[in-house]
Amino acid sequence: MTTPTPQDYERRIAALEQRLHAFEGRLAPPTAGRMNTAFFERYGLVFAWILLILVIGYFKPDQMFSWNSYAAMLGSNAMIVVLTLGLIIPLTTGDFDLSVASTMALSSMIIAVLNVRMGWSIEGAIFMALLAGLAVGAINAFFIIWFGIHSLIVTLGVGYFINGVILWISGSNVISGVSNDLVNVVILTRFLGVPLSFWYAGILTAIIWYIFQHTALGRRLLFVGRGREVARLSGVNVVRMRAGALIASGGIAALAGVLYTGMRGSADPSSALAFLLPAFAAAFLGSTTLYPGRFNAPGAFVAVYFLSTGIMGLNFLGAQSFVQNLFYGGGLIVAVSISQLLRKRRPMD
Amino acid sequence: MPEELALQVSNLSKRFGGALALDRVALSVRRGEVHGLLGSNGSGKSTLIKVLAGFHTPEPGAEVRLYGHHAPLPIPGPTVRKLGLAFVHQHLGLIPSLSVTENLRLGDLATKSNWHIDWATEFDAAAKVFARYNLALDPRAEVGRLSPVEQALLAIVRAVEDLRGVSKEPGVLILDEPTPFLPRAGVEQLFALVRAAVAEGASVIFVSHDVDEVREITDRATILRDGKLIDTVDTKTTSHDAFVERIIGRSMSAYGGASKALSAAEPQVAIENLSAPGLGPVSLTMTEGEILGLTGLIGSGYDAVPAFVYGARKARTGRLRLGSRSLPLAAIDPQQALSRGIVYLPADRMGAAGVGSLPVSDNVGLPVLKRLKRAIGLFDQDIASHAATLGATAGVKPNIPTLPLSALSGGNAQKALLAKWLQVEPQLMLLDEPTQGVDVGARQDIWDALDRAAAGGACILIGSTDYEQLAQLCHRVLVFARGKVVQELSGAALTKDAIAEACFRSTTLTPAA
Numbered sequence: 001m002t003t004p005t006p007q008d009y010e011r012r013i014a015a016l017e018q019r020l021h022a023f024e025g026r027l028a029p030p031t032a033g034r035m036n037t038a039f040f041e042r043y044g045l046v047f048a049w050i051l052l053i054l055v056i057g058y059f060k061p062d063q064m065f066s067w068n069s070y071a072a073m074l075g076s077n078a079m080i081v082v083l084t085l086g087l088i089i090p091l092t093t094g095d096f097d098l099s100v101a102s103t104m105a106l107s108s109m110i111i112a113v114l115n116v117r118m119g120w121s122i123e124g125a126i127f128m129a130l131l132a133g134l135a136v137g138a139i140n141a142f143f144i145i146w147f148g149i150h151s152l153i154v155t156l157g158v159g160y161f162i163n164g165v166i167l168w169i170s171g172s173n174v175i176s177g178v179s180n181d182l183v184n185v186v187i188l189t190r191f192l193g194v195p196l197s198f199w200y201a202g203i204l205t206a207i208i209w210y211i212f213q214h215t216a217l218g219r220r221l222l223f224v225g226r227g228r229e230v231a232r233l234s235g236v237n238v239v240r241m242r243a244g245a246l247i248a249s250g251g252i253a254a255l256a257g258v259l260y261t262g263m264r265g266s267a268d269p270s271s272a273l274a275f276l277l278p279a280f281a282a283a284f285l286g287s288t289t290l291y292p293g294r295f296n297a298p299g300a301f302v303a304v305y306f307l308s309t310g311i312m313g314l315n316f317l318g319a320q321s322f323v324q325n326l327f328y329g330g331g332l333i334v335a336v337s338i339s340q341l342l343r344k345r346r347p348m349d
Numbered sequence: 350m351p352e353e354l355a356l357q358v359s360n361l362s363k364r365f366g367g368a369l370a371l372d373r374v375a376l377s378v379r380r381g382e383v384h385g386l387l388g389s390n391g392s393g394k395s396t397l398i399k400v401l402a403g404f405h406t407p408e409p410g411a412e413v414r415l416y417g418h419h420a421p422l423p424i425p426g427p428t429v430r431k432l433g434l435a436f437v438h439q440h441l442g443l444i445p446s447l448s449v450t451e452n453l454r455l456g457d458l459a460t461k462s463n464w465h466i467d468w469a470t471e472f473d474a475a476a477k478v479f480a481r482y483n484l485a486l487d488p489r490a491e492v493g494r495l496s497p498v499e500q501a502l503l504a505i506v507r508a509v510e511d512l513r514g515v516s517k518e519p520g521v522l523i524l525d526e527p528t529p530f531l532p533r534a535g536v537e538q539l540f541a542l543v544r545a546a547v548a549e550g551a552s553v554i555f556v557s558h559d560v561d562e563v564r565e566i567t568d569r570a571t572i573l574r575d576g577k578l579i580d581t582v583d584t585k586t587t588s589h590d591a592f593v594e595r596i597i598g599r600s601m602s603a604y605g606g607a608s609k610a611l612s613a614a615e616p617q618v619a620i621e622n623l624s625a626p627g628l629g630p631v632s633l634t635m636t637e638g639e640i641l642g643l644t645g646l647i648g649s650g651y652d653a654v655p656a657f658v659y660g661a662r663k664a665r666t667g668r669l670r671l672g673s674r675s676l677p678l679a680a681i682d683p684q685q686a687l688s689r690g691i692v693y694l695p696a697d698r699m700g701a702a703g704v705g706s707l708p709v710s711d712n713v714g715l716p717v718l719k720r721l722k723r724a725i726g727l728f729d730q731d732i733a734s735h736a737a738t739l740g741a742t743a744g745v746k747p748n749i750p751t752l753p754l755s756a757l758s759g760g761n762a763q764k765a766l767l768a769k770w771l772q773v774e775p776q777l778m779l780l781d782e783p784t785q786g787v788d789v790g791a792r793q794d795i796w797d798a799l800d801r802a803a804a805g806g807a808c809i810l811i812g813s814t815d816y817e818q819l820a821q822l823c824h825r826v827l828v829f830a831r832g833k834v835v836q837e838l839s840g841a842a843l844t845k846d847a848i849a850e851a852c853f854r855s856t857t858l859t860p861a862a
Contacts, residue, residue, distance in 0.1 A: 210726065213727075213729075214725070214726030214727045214728065215726055215727060216718035216719060216722065216727060218727075219711060219714075219715065219718055219727070220715075222707065222711070223704060223707070223711075223715060226704045226706055226707055227700070227701075227703070227704035227707075229697075229700060229701045230700075230701060230702065230703060230704050232661075232683055233659070233661055233683050233693060233695060233701055233702070234683070234687075234715050234716060235683050235684045235686075235687040235688075235716065236684075236715075237684060293706070
């Protein structure tokens with residue numbers, strides 16, 4: 001038998017310490033007790049959605065439990081989903097984009113003007129609209145990052161400026177008669193009984209979810225939003241992340257404009273502007289669910305349809321059109337209040 | 350004669366958990382006296398100031414008298430001025446975007462309801478105040494545009510004037526480290542103002558690291574060490590050395606230096622002529638596996654060096670040589686630094702080093718996301734299990750990577766953040782106060798981790814004022830004063846005592862060539 005050397009002892013001690021560390025890790029605060037609240041936090045909005053359907057369905061079963069109501073609702077709110085998805089990207093990196101609804105309206109009007117008034121092909125018109133959206137994002141990014149102005153101010157100003165451009169290029173008129181090809185592939189064609197616009201929104205939700213949840217890019221965006229200095233000192237190119245997020249939100253808002261035009265076959269200079277608040281309400285409400293505390297794509301998806309189901313139901317109950325404002329405005333405040341409670345009421349950055 | 354005393358503190362103790370930060374300390378300040386308060390980090394002088402300001406409740410049995418009257422304990426913070434105490438902290442409490450006059454009258458403007466402010470009268474009154482103190486301050490100027498010296502002067506005048514306004518007695522003004530970031534000429538001006546305030550009958554407590562300044566301005570001085578009152582001395586009859594000896598104490602030599610020797614002699618990292626406003630030119634070299642400490646009194650500039658080398662802040666000039674490559678420091682940025690194997694752990698743990706609201710796993714995994722990726726993308730489980738492995742090695746407790754970083758104690762968060770950078774096997778590690786606010790056990794774990802990294806060949810640069818840590822951990826320590834290296838300590842000369850002594854003497858030393 002050989003006598004153990006000091007190295008042997010050291011190795012044994014190290015091994016014991018490893019096991020001790022592992023053991024301490026397992027000892028630490030029980031997570032099981034929190035499971036139920038965590039579960040409710042995650043899926044609360046989904047349950048609330050189902051509850052909403054059941055409650056309104058109790059009073060108006062014919063309309064509330066009819067598939068057709070849902071097929072129409074899912075299709076016609078798809079562009080709000082897309083708009084919200086664009087919005088949550090800069091929100092994740094810590095910038096507000098108040099120009100998204102204007103960008104959506106601009107995109108819609110560019111398609112109508114080029115396609116109807118100037119006789120462009122619908123594909124060319126859509127291409128130009130998307131390009132315009134990216135350009136708006138780039139302008140926002142330039143003023144926010146290079147000048148260092150708060151994003152609320154820049155995007156508020158840029159949004160209002162765009163509203164002026166829209167009135168200018170449209171001559172303040174509704175332009176109808178947009179190519180039927182677009183209307184066909186957005187709303188008229190159905191898959192599993194639901195207009196294609198809904199499926200586009202679903203695909204985009206999946207893409208954004210994948211980027212946020214399963215790519216390094218998504219983590220970097222998150223770090224830029226939560227701790228700009230931490231991200232910078234960890235080697236993240238903060239400027240590129242923020243600029244990219246704003247440009248992406250411009251481009252996706254333009255995409256929402258394409259769907260909006262396809263849904264109505266026309267563009268009017270003002271109606272799209274009303275979607276700014278619904279998008280914000282859905283973004284914040286969505287951040288309380290599925291991945292609570294983070295702006296997330298599936299959450300935004302659920303939130304948009306939760307809010308539009310509520311409005312549809314209230315319409316069935318005979319409520320007037322002003323409930324829409326009550327519901328979206330109230331929804332935003334309730335959503336932000338809930339997320340503040342999740343954050344234990346710490347001041348918002 | 351108690352009437353002669355403006356402030357009398359006796360039997361003041363303060364306990365934080367198990368540690369006694371103040372142990373039956375006494376302090377007496379006479380009318381019209383400038384009284385120095387000296388001590389190194391952890392001596393208890395800031396705790397004493399915070400008790401006087403009403404931030405901390407002292408242990409029962411303490412007594413604080415102002416002009417012979419008992420002050421209620423804990424001292425009521427909001428009405429502390431009425432008792433005759435006014436504070437000027439290093440953070441001056443000025444609002445940069447408001448005018449000099451608005452700042453001067455901030456106390457009244459903020460608390461009194463006044464529906465008519467006649468600004469012309471206010472400006473005139475402010476001008477008269479400044480004239481009384483011989484200050485050339487424009488009452489209408491925006492405070493943000495004033496020089497640091499003028500801002501400090503304004504803050505002091507405001508404190509003195511506030512005292513005159515509310516208290517029958519002339520009052521005690523407490524200046525908490527007002528000078529470290531001021532140029533010499535500014536310090537003169539500040540002293541002139543202190544003398545003017547004293548001439549009007551006020552007393553001043555002057556808290557400082559700088560022995561020379563204390564000797565210049567004060568009549569008497571009280572020295573604290575490890576929470577205990579060491580001595581109260583007459584400044585005139587006390588030499589520089591006698592001060593330093595009392596601040597450092599001789600009992601601490603038990604902590605002797607680790608006297609670490611280095612085998613390699615070939616320099617691996619060199620910083621040449623680093624300069625920035627208030628710093629430099631600084632040059633230094635490090636050999637493979639060396640742990641080099643940077644220290645000095647606050648304001649001496651040592652603490653900014655790691656940030657400049659990493660490009661977290663922009664240096665004016667200088668070059669960094671790493672192995673055989675050389676690059677200009679003015680052009681370096683964090684991305685570039687990282688790609689060359691340089692990492693930086695800032696002192697601001699939840700503001701610059703990690704994000705408290707995100708899970709430990711995300712914080713730790715950020716630099717190696719590429720490595721953790723599967724063919725179809727990143728997964729939370731992979732990031733978490735990676736963080737769990739690292740956490741177990743680093744001794745993070747509790748080792749639950751899904752917890753937010755802010756749920757960990759300071760020491761455990763620091764272990765996790767250190768592990769975040771150790772995993773990339775850096776060539777050069779830059780650390781700023783790596784064990785600040787860290788418990789003793791975690792401190793040892795962090796030191797061990799750094800020792801292992803150095804043994805693996807990394808160069809480690811540490812900026813710190815924790816002399817014991819520097820003595821234990823470093824091969825060499827460079828002492829800074831006024832932005833330059835004034836002394837180098839190594840081998841047997843590297844002890845906690847020697848570092849402290851070098852720091853407190855540093856202002857009298859001339860820069861090394």
